[in-house]
Amino acid sequence: MSAVRAALRIARRNAWRSRGRSALIMVMIGLPVLVITAMLTLTETMNVTPQEGLAAELGAADARLVQVPAGTVLHQQPNGTGWTTGGDAAAPRLSAAEVVELLGPGARLIPFSTGVLRLGSERVDARETDLRDPVTRGMRTLREGRFPTAGEVAVTPAIGLRPGDLLRPSGAAPLTVVGVVEHPHRPSLREVVGPDLPLAPSDASWSVFEYGTGWLADTAKPVSWTDVPALNKAGLFVTSRTMITARVPAAPFDVRYAVGIGAMVIMVALETVLLAGPAFAVGLRRRRRELAEIAAQGGSAGHLRTIVLADGLVLGGAAALVATVLGIGAGALGAPFVARWGGQVGAAAVPWAPVLGVAALGLIAGVVAALVPAVQAARQDTATVLAGRAPAVADRPGWPLAGAVLVLAGLGATVVAWRQPGSAWVWASAVLVMIGLVVLTPWLVRHTGRLAARLRLPLRVSVRDAVRNQSRTASAVAAVIAVTATVVAVGISTYSEYMDRRNAYTSARPTGMLAIWGGPMGDAAWNKLRAEAARQLPGVPLAAGYHAKDAQGHRYALRYTMRWNGIRTRRTAAIGDQALLRLLQGRHDPPAAAALASGKAVVFDPAALRDGKLALRASSTSGPPRKLEVPAVLATPADQHQGGALLPRALVEQAGFSTAERQLYAMYRPPADSTIWRDLAKVSSRVTVASEEGYRNVPDPSLWGWLGGALVLVVGGTLAATRLAAADMRPERATMAAIGAPPGTLRVIVAGQALYISGLGALVGLAAGMVTGVALSRPTTTHGAGDPATTAIPWPFVIAVVAGLPVLATVAALITRTRLPLTGRPRA
Template identity: 50%
Template sequence: MRALLRISRRDARRAKGRTALIMVMIGLPVLVITGVFTFAATADVTLREGIVRKLGAADLRVMTTEYDRVAEQYGDIGVPGTEESGRPANAAPTTAAEVAARLQPGSRLIGFDEGSVDVRADRGYDHVSAMEIDLRDPLTRGMRPLIEGRYPAAPDEVVVTPALGRGLGDTIEVTRAERRVRVVGVVEYPFNSEHVEVVGFRGVLMMDKRDGHGTGWLADTPAPPTWADTQRLNEVGLVGLSAASLDREPAMALGTTAVVGIAVAVFMVVMETVLLAGPAFAIGLRRRATELAVIAAQGGSKAQLRAIVLADGLLLGGAAALVAAVVGVAGGLLLVPLLSGSVGPPEVPWWPVLGVMALGLVSGVVAALVPAVLAGRQDTAAVLAGRSGTARGGSGRPVLGLVLLVAGVAATLYASRTHEAWVFAAAALGLLGLVALVPSLVTLTGRLAVRLPLAPRLGVRDAVRHRMRTASAVAAVMAATAGAVTVGIGFNSQYVQAHDSFRSETPIGTLTVSARRADDATWTKIRQAAQERLPGVRLVEGMQPVDANGDLVVLVPDRSFACPSCGPMLYGLLVGDQRLLELVQGRRDPGAATALAEGKAVVFDPSMVRDGRLSVHFASGTSADGKVFKVPAVVAKAADPRMGGVLLPPAAVRAKGFALEERVVYARHQPKDVALLQKDLAVVSADVAVSLEDGFQRDLAIVLLVLMGGALVLVLGGTFVATALAAADLRPDLATIAAVGAPSSTGRLVVAGQAGYIAGLGALVGAVAGAVPGVALAWVMTSKFGDYPMFVSQRMAEPAAGATVAVPWSLVGAIVIGLPLLAALVAGAFARTRALPLTRRLT
């Protein structure tokens, strides 16, 4: 083995360009994956890593819960035993004495509260995190390290994190009571530079904690807390965080679908690497043909020749994996502070990194496998005589490929009723069958070369003559194209379904200002402030229903008769008079106005009306979910065809026993800055909400661009590797063409024709291969919105039956037509067509 590696190392130094190409192809996936693993591990601050910001120097952190008993505790999260284990609303708050009775004798407690607070900004309020604790106490050491200044020593003093943007000596107003406090220090929130927080004494920041129902205590215990100590706290509805509870964190187990998904991803990475690097190893075999022939002439066996080539894969694969892993780990660590505000202790997940390195090593050996077999078959006499001695594989019988392809298609059809991961697994099986069929496809399509002009005909014939070399590149292009088309069809179908199903409560461009829980006096101030900030804008009031106890009633339309699996719509109903009707219709509609005056609902989505009536679900604090009442309804046309809302007349709501309050206004107006208007009005009340109906805002362009970019790199990479290998084989033919007087452009056309053939055949077969799993993926993602909920947050009406399949023709066209043309142009432009010496050939 030492001699084999020494030979491989000498050859690698001799052909530095080829060595670098192979190492990049093998090492790039290793670099990316190890970088992502390291970045994620370092940026993710686990409870154990960030324990100092919760415990400080204390031995135990005790936290109150809403339960009278905690049945299970995981980390710092408590799980109640039953649904009835909630603490009564009027229960007395837990006292420090009661907590001390559950701890070791002699324990010392200090209280703390956590929550949020409103901080007055230039315009409006900023809602930020808050903590109330005496940071001067030794138990808090390390919780919030001091950057500058000092810790608070009086109730009117606070410290802040740098992300708040306030400095020493600044005076800020906190809470809605506008209590003025002075910043006396800037502290660090450990492991997160973007966290915004204000820290002061208890009773200063959080008004809702003044009733005794605080967050918890930090405890200094005589001996390290045990799990038994934590269980004693759980018995009275308390959670205890300590080193003992950290050891009880549940292990995260991967489900079957996750394992399948990881296996498919590994398979695709290895296969694509092998298909791309395989031709590059074949280049080395072509350059070393004479050396191997000399070894064979001196008595070297076929097994020894194969071992020499496999040693290339072992050496280059191992070196590429090692270098890429080092660079990936270093890059991941360096990128964490640049891309993430959360930065934990530097962490390298060694077992995953070693697994990825092993994956790179295996990829190198497997990529050298086919060239190694060809090395054992080469004709020694022909090579020593100056002719190409590479053995050509026979046409063979593509039985195995056909069997795998049929099995893959059948598995894909079945997987369309299960899960996305199984769709990809079935597609990988079919793709493996196509890889086995590619040599036969190359032979079959090569017969069509007789119809081509001279230059591309020569290029295609050379590609067919070296079928194994060409098949590897075509298979790499095919795999990349198939993956892009499959994912493209799936996400494009989900996008089209979401877009077509989008419905809005109000017309696009409608501004809504609401304060659902404000009282009458506060709402009057909010409406007045809104009118002042929107001069000349006509505000149309809407109503909200409340029950007898004053609790807000939520009304949503029902269309379950049209879609049994859909249930209520994801948007609510409007309640208002003729002015609101004119706003949502954008015109005067006498028919709809008359119906509304008669107490009928005006509906803008015909699918919600059945037998002239509308079913309405309602729920409130005193009425159970699922209650339904029906009102007469008419179908009208809204100002916006994408609107699917409902306008209920006030009389119909009052008839069901609900009172009405004006807590919302609408306007056909689009302010320049909705967030700024929200902050302006939030000065009046924290309950105010401002929103602008801007329609369906999801964009698929970024997904398609990523798919196109990945396909571009892989398609051009596979094509250029194949054409680089072909350049060595074409030298005799190009020299002959030049000798008989052909212009230099002919050689460029030969190279361009071969590149276009490889990329075109791979892209075409890949598009067809990706269509079947693409349709299956679309079926899964649109029939249940799959595990990729890109657009579920939009207001949608799920189709009553079937799924949506939409092919992204722009992506498919760019890959199938655009990329082969680009590959041909680039290959022809950079082809070396200088005068070549004629090669002496034996006859």
């Protein structure tokens, strides 16, 4: 213990003496710990559990009941929900008294509906309820003014209105803003709350978790799962306090998840060790004489190893402690600010198990980073060091072979992992490749250093110095390799997933088509709805679509099955005439029009045709299913990603069905302030209006966030290594200054080190990242048997990483101060 205590004391004294180097090492070790700890704390704070969000969801009520649309068959399960739509008969709407009777004596209801309010060119969420009622206590926090009464509203701060302002919903009378309220967990929410709001029809955008009409219930006894079936049968979706607070069983152990977490931990630890390694290597060279003197006084090789390892323990421990505290503070304080950009936030929470694990990882990384210098210190020749000669660096011929074997093994494992579901095994294989490249890096540095003879003098000095100080350079190059490979792999995987979603997008209608569907209704009601649609769309050609019914009046949907991206997909075939075909194709297609006129189906999905036939299944919620096989032809749709099929009325009627017009289609984009949804809903509540907008997703913006993270690590690690190199090269730089080299040449020497380190690391990392990225593209873009993988390379992103980061690191090093300290000349 006395030797360990003495080593720790020496390490503490040395850390204080070399404060600049110590701070640099602590930053390299602590930066990953700080970032990960902050992200863990931020995520935990922004993860609002159902139990924590109970007040915002239900207030003080015991349950929320949502009425489902007509014809909906609803069945809730304890571990989720399931429902199907499409019934013929309209389920009766319950009154509040009937719902109270279902809930039992002592129950009390207040209206509660959620939907959308149109404000000119935008749509905002709206909640129709009385916030003054004690049942809604805790749902919204009053920040300014008072809660609204009839004809009044309260708005969230994101709306930007104050008490006294007017809110002007489209197609409705203005509402007076009397209060500003805030969601307990969602500060960025744009919402309007009031007891009577002109909401959009709920059946058109119904969702049990978002939009719907219903009540909040204050009951005499808790609403449990035993009460749910009866309420479902009555057409009520139930969310109760008892159901939310029920204990959720723990998820089973997932091997692939554990492997993925392990691979991430290894990569983070490896990156930390590689970033801090050069600083420990430089520190060892500066302390060689001190260690040699300890050895000359009787210190053993074990004592020297302990002293150097104590440096890693002291600096790694201090860095982990400081970074953990700062990370927890940054995550907890940053969550409310991040939530204002989107998301939700709860009470500050720290996931102590992973946070302490990350701190321990930082401590271990500090010790491991000092391991190689510790071994070198134990092997140094005491007489050589005390004589002032540089010790010879022995090459290890077996290491390149071991590195090559690890790389080949990792590539083989990547090929095997490429065929496995999930990405965890690919990342595990990438770790094996990365470790092999780290072992190979000294060999790469030695052999690429042979190019120095062909370079100009400043760059030649830079490269030769980098090769001469192999341990420092190899560690920095390996760190850049690890960062570049990880970022390139993530970039290819993310972009491939985006391209797969874009290519897999399909619609039954061309972009820009407006569809108006009438539910179960008589001819008189449909004629009235059709007339209103024609009035709302003056001068816009309308194409008719038809519903199919059997002799008993049961409504049927004619669907066909096909494989799309490896998944069995069911599509509903439309029923129409030449006008609808022209809209679906965007032009007049004589062969397709002739086929439709002759009684054949026109199909836009090539995979649905078999020997000129289309297999259909006629299904109904109230009638027996039927199977049909009809003649069909393939045609080209208006849009590239458009699918679907069109059946002529004659073909459907030959199959024993009757047809009735219940659909309208038009190539029309409603303006932002259009009220066609509300106007048609006034005629019939069973109308649905949909506008095909096409594929709307954009590439994941986090891709460039990865580039920002790579910028910090690559430029920071490279600058750290070049600063150490600049300090190490003082004799050479002093010699060049003495013979008249200008300051610009000295800066070029330092920048040459940065270019060599970052350039070599980026090129090797590009190769490793491409392999991993291509392997990751398969599990992230395949969705079933027969679905080919989509591999897409984001070339601007890859070029920015591989070429941009070395350029930035070089420019940053070029503007680094290179002034040498003045040294006094001894007097004669």
